Amino acid sequence: MTNVNQLNGLILAYLGDAEIEEKVRYYLVMNKHCSVNELYMLAKSYVSAKAQTAFFNLMSKEEILTDEEFSAFKLGRNAKSHTHAKNTAISIYRISTGFEALFGYLKVTGQDDRIQELMDFCFKNIDNVEIIE
Numbered sequence: 001m002t003n004v005n006q007l008n009g010l011i012l013a014y015l016g017d018a019e020i021e022e023k024v025r026y027y028l029v030m031n032k033h034c035s036v037n038e039l040y041m042l043a044k045s046y047v048s049a050k051a052q053t054a055f056f057n058l059m060s061k062e063e064i065l066t067d068e069e070f071s072a073f074k075l076g077r078n079a080k081s082h083t084h085a086k087n088t089a090i091s092i093y094r095i096s097t098g099f100e101a102l103f104g105y106l107k108v109t110g111q112d113d114r115i116q117e118l119m120d121f122c123f124k125n126i127d128n129v130e131i132i133e
Contacts, residue, residue, distance in 0.1 A: 009079030013097045016104030023119045049096035054129040056099045076101020
């Protein structure tokens with residue numbers, strides 16, 4: 001097992017992105033009865049940089065992240081990336097990278113129950129977050 005402290009924020013974000021995508025797809029399949037195309041479009045909107053930023057902002061407002069989790073977020077947010085999503089402000093892209101790094105950190109450290117808690121928080125609030133345009 002690699003020491004989590006040896007992984008940079010972008011590596012954690014890479015792993016977290018996959019974890020979030022899997023949880024969102026499972027949630028949608030179990031809770032939304034629609035076509036595969038509609039599932040794809042919903043998943044795409046829920047894992048967008050703007051949606052992830054909105055979820056992170058709500059988590060911050062509700063103060064549900066531990067200091068350790070916030071540090072993992074900052075590893076991703078502060079990582080130097082040479083790319084960013086089209087039509088998305090760099091500030092939003094960095095927050096979403098931090099959000100993904102948080103989930104990557106939780107996965108690497110074996111905190112699957114915490115991943116599910118945070119994803120459940122997102123799903124519970126999915127209709128209440130303000131997506132930044």
